[in-house]
Amino acid sequence: MSWVSKTLSSTLGKKLLMALTGLFLILFLVIHLIGNLQLLFPDNGESFNLYADSMANNPLIRIVSIGNFAFILLHVLYSIMLSRHNNISRPIDYAVNKASTNSSWSSRNMGILGTIILIFLLVHLKGFYYEIKFGEMPTVDYAGVTYKNVFAIVAAAYSNVLYVAFYVVAMGFLGFHLSHGFASAFQTLGLNHVKYSPLIQKVGFGFSIIVPALFALIPIVMYIQSL
Amino acid sequence: MNLTLKIWRQKNNSDKGGFKDYKLGGVSKDMSFLEMLDVLNEELAAKGEDPVHFDHDCREGICGMCSLYINGKPHGPQQTTTCQLHMRSFNDGETITIEPWRAKAFPVLKDLVTDRSAFDRIIQAGGYVSVNTGGVPDANEIPIPKTIADMAMDAAQCIGCGACVAACKNASAMLFTSAKVSQLALLPQGQVERKTRAEKMVAQMDAEGFGACTNTGACEAECPKGISITNIARMNREYFSAVVSSQNV
Numbered sequence: 001m002s003w004v005s006k007t008l009s010s011t012l013g014k015k016l017l018m019a020l021t022g023l024f025l026i027l028f029l030v031i032h033l034i035g036n037l038q039l040l041f042p043d044n045g046e047s048f049n050l051y052a053d054s055m056a057n058n059p060l061i062r063i064v065s066i067g068n069f070a071f072i073l074l075h076v077l078y079s080i081m082l083s084r085h086n087n088i089s090r091p092i093d094y095a096v097n098k099a100s101t102n103s104s105w106s107s108r109n110m111g112i113l114g115t116i117i118l119i120f121l122l123v124h125l126k127g128f129y130y131e132i133k134f135g136e137m138p139t140v141d142y143a144g145v146t147y148k149n150v151f152a153i154v155a156a157a158y159s160n161v162l163y164v165a166f167y168v169v170a171m172g173f174l175g176f177h178l179s180h181g182f183a184s185a186f187q188t189l190g191l192n193h194v195k196y197s198p199l200i201q202k203v204g205f206g207f208s209i210i211v212p213a214l215f216a217l218i219p220i221v222m223y224i225q226s227l
Numbered sequence: 228m229n230l231t232l233k234i235w236r237q238k239n240n241s242d243k244g245g246f247k248d249y250k251l252g253g254v255s256k257d258m259s260f261l262e263m264l265d266v267l268n269e270e271l272a273a274k275g276e277d278p279v280h281f282d283h284d285c286r287e288g289i290c291g292m293c294s295l296y297i298n299g300k301p302h303g304p305q306q307t308t309t310c311q312l313h314m315r316s317f318n319d320g321e322t323i324t325i326e327p328w329r330a331k332a333f334p335v336l337k338d339l340v341t342d343r344s345a346f347d348r349i350i351q352a353g354g355y356v357s358v359n360t361g362g363v364p365d366a367n368e369i370p371i372p373k374t375i376a377d378m379a380m381d382a383a384q385c386i387g388c389g390a391c392v393a394a395c396k397n398a399s400a401m402l403f404t405s406a407k408v409s410q411l412a413l414l415p416q417g418q419v420e421r422k423t424r425a426e427k428m429v430a431q432m433d434a435e436g437f438g439a440c441t442n443t444g445a446c447e448a449e450c451p452k453g454i455s456i457t458n459i460a461r462m463n464r465e466y467f468s469a470v471v472s473s474q475n476v
Contacts, residue, residue, distance in 0.1 A: 002476075003470060003476055010430065011399075011439035014439060085439060088331060088436075090438070094299065095246065096299040099299075101299075101300065101448075104443070107444070108441075110441060188442065190460045192456075192459075
């Protein structure tokens, strides 16, 4: 085995991959959120549709998008490997265990939280990504040019209260996942310092509330607008 | 105090084991937890029953030999070793559940006694420094800043009891291993084997079958010596920088 594969198959190497892919996905959330907030612009979806079109035709974004899917896959695969390894490491459980006195619920249930987020992600990709890429899309004309009307299918989806509820609840789970994952990624990378760690934890805590809340705000507002 | 003790009994490593309840009266609040078990064992011995086996040695909180998962926490409700835990931490009439450390790498030998020699093998893999024999070196010959010496001493406080492994939901030994890696990596004497040490100790930790770290912080919260998880971050730094720069292909 080469030193690279030996390192990446060690527990620390696997955690390194979890941390790096996790941090990339955190970055992706920010970019995705900034783009999606244009759904709330009061221009009947024009700026969002133009943005969606520019994203779809930008070669750099296409490459990053492939990387993004690869990182999601890696994050999931390595979490499965680590979870299996961790379960095997304690074959017999305690009869009485007061884990809540020494660690947060989120930190102990990252796998469950991640699984729920993955289910959400699959529904989300089927509902939007797949439809936009391969489905039959309504079109709209701006200044004589025809664009896919992505805004229309988002607005249609978010007029369904069950769909909106699903999104809001999923964002709650994302918040809990991030509340541990953000700071944990830095710790795994070895970036623990008396000067910076308190800041990382505060930023992580804020991030885990603000980002999912803004994501959840979009379907809520669009649902209200659809009434 | 009158207590009901729910104790894990297991004849040997291949036995399935199970809980057995014992009633124990006349327990003083000033007894240590181990003294309370001594009283139980004297009663069992008098009745001709097999006493409850548990690990202990110094009984002053410095050797790391005592263990026990008491009422859902390693070393019981206080952040100390079981030998330094006193019965005043419990209430009259209470039921106390006592289990061995649970980890694949710490197999149960009998009752509450586990084999923690996996820790010894991690130390053997690299937890040492090479020093020249010969005349005694002068004191303070090697300058070490006080802050660094303090950090190394904090890491060196680890007594290797295994509470970190017991508390961790993944039975991970990263707090122990990182304390031992840190203690030597921080000091000038530890520089010779620095990279090889990080690589070998992590490899041995994995080979023993300990889990990975999820950064829950349970280990730090339960450690009787207050070893910080900043050591785990340091071990990660040591390991990642070692694998990319050491001569070990």
